[in-house]
Each structure stands twice: as structure tokens, then as C-alpha cells.
Amino acid sequence: MYAKCGALEEARLVFNGMPSRDVASWNIMIDAYGAHGRGAEAVELFEQMVAVGLAPDEVTFVGVLSACSHAGLVEAGKDLLQRMEAEFGLAPSMEHYACVADMLGRAGLLEEAKGVAEKAGAGGAGVWRAYLAACRMHGKSAQASEAAERVAEMEPQGSGSYVLLASTYGGAGKYSELAEVRNQMRRKGVRKAPGCSWVEVGGARMHAFVAGDQEHPEAAEIYTALHGLMGWMRGRSGGTFLR
Numbered sequence: 001m002y003a004k005c006g007a008l009e010e011a012r013l014v015f016n017g018m019p020s021r022d023v024a025s026w027n028i029m030i031d032a033y034g035a036h037g038r039g040a041e042a043v044e045l046f047e048q049m050v051a052v053g054l055a056p057d058e059v060t061f062v063g064v065l066s067a068c069s070h071a072g073l074v075e076a077g078k079d080l081l082q083r084m085e086a087e088f089g090l091a092p093s094m095e096h097y098a099c100v101a102d103m104l105g106r107a108g109l110l111e112e113a114k115g116v117a118e119k120a121g122a123g124g125a126g127v128w129r130a131y132l133a134a135c136r137m138h139g140k141s142a143q144a145s146e147a148a149e150r151v152a153e154m155e156p157q158g159s160g161s162y163v164l165l166a167s168t169y170g171g172a173g174k175y176s177e178l179a180e181v182r183n184q185m186r187r188k189g190v191r192k193a194p195g196c197s198w199v200e201v202g203g204a205r206m207h208a209f210v211a212g213d214q215e216h217p218e219a220a221e222i223y224t225a226l227h228g229l230m231g232w233m234r235g236r237s238g239g240t241f242l243r
Helices: 008-016 023-035 039-051 058-071 074-086 094-106 110-120 125-137 141-154 160-171 175-188 219-236
Strands: 196-201 205-210
Touching (some): 039 074, 125 160
């Protein structure tokens, strides 16, 4: 609970006070450090786990590799991937490769990230998506296009790669290429899933709201309430909010 709320000091106090700690306990704490940008502490805790004689599992490595990715600890991440199999006898999964590709991509090491994606082989769509996201981050539209094609081969009806590629072209001002991506989506029948929100009312009913939806059975009442709320918010902000 503390870890999910970002209260890492409190989480660590609870962790330190545990009479015995299993692998799951260590994994939670490692993942918490990684999720909140404290990658060095995640790696340090991993080493402490090994030092007390506990063998890390696949989940441990997802957490610590993700921590390295978000903290820019490239060399530590490379070393951990190598040790995963050599020292602990664990074969990296696609999720581990995706973490490493993301780590390398964030650091601008796009060729190395591509090498990881190619090593992942068939079924590595998630790894190619990580590489694609890195290409988009660094404005490399040609490489992004190649990555999107590889993802599309593995997931013909998936919209994620097309959306990322379209965003890359749009950000680079390549509007003809952007239009072609949209045309490809139409030709292949690929549709982007609309944004959807869920809300529970009174602890009994769950309602789903889709962006731009006019088909909800209570659409008229919902839009009336929404417009009333927007009017109230405008009034509270002096008319400068939600134009």
C-alpha cells in the first residue's frame, strides 16, 4: 500500500521490520523504487537480495530492468540481462527484452535497441513497440516506419504501432506520410479503440463512457449533467476555464 502511494520511506520501514522476507516481498520493494525513479536503490536492493541467498525470479528482473530503464542506468541494465541467464539460469522473456530495448532507446542507443528487438524474434511485437516508441521520442521517422512495419506483420489488426507512427510523422511535420498511415489503417480495417472511462456509482452500478459516444441509453441525461457541470466550472473560474 505504501509503495503504491509513493510513500517509499514508510514502505521500506515495513519491509525492514518483516521477520522474514520471501522473493515476493523483495520484488515489491524493488518495483516500488523503480516505479518512482529511484533506480540506483532498486539495483542496490537487488544485490542485497542476492547477498542474503535468495534467488531472483523473472518478476524480479522485470522490476529491476524497468528501474534501470527509467533511471538511465544502461550499463547496470546490460549487466543484469547477462547475469539473468549466466548466473541465475533464467531465460529472458519478451517482457525482459522490451525493458532492455526501452532502456537503450531512452538513452538514444537506437541501433542497440533494434538489435535487441531483432534478437527477440517471432512474438516480439512488444519489443519492437518499445523500439518504435524510442524512435518517436528521438524524432527518427524512418526507423519508426520500419519498426511499425515489423509490429504490423506480427499484429496485423493492432492499432498501437500505427498510432505511434502517425504521431511521429505529425510531430516531424511529414503530413503526406501521416495521411498514408491513416489510409493504410482504413485499407486494412484497423481501428483505434476509443478512449473509455469507467465509474462506479453507489457501490452497485458500473458505468462505461466512451469518447464522443451518442449511443449510451442515458446519453441525454449525461450530456445535460455534463453541460451543467461545465457551466458551474466556468462560473467558478470567472469564465476563463473550459471554453
